[in-house]
Amino acid sequence: MFFVVLATDAPGAAEKRSEIGPIHRAHLRNPCNHKVKVHLGGPTLTTQGEQANGTLLVVEADDIAVVSEFVADDPYSQAGVFRSVEIRPWAWTVGAPELDGVMT
DSSP states (O other), rough: OOEEEEEEEEEOOOOHHHHHHHHHHHHHHOOOOOOEEEEEEEEEEESSSSSEEEEEEEEESSSHHHHHHHHHHHHHHHTTOEEEEEEEEEOOOOOOBBBBBBBO
């Protein structure tokens, strides 16, 4: 099952985001004990595109609880970079990866 994770940064989190970014990206690339596969990810930007203001991820996991635990262990979450996080189940249709030989 796929999920979209949309996190919004806390005010004034830019310095923490920059400092912790490499650790955050390592967490996404190697989810360790979490049964989550990160398919897509990157920062969301201000309307002028000048500064990161959040994170968008597309992940695959068995259920939303697994994704929630994964996000809670994210270095950005633990450092207080995120003000809020929303996790939604997602039906990936356009551009979806091939699963078991069948396109979704």
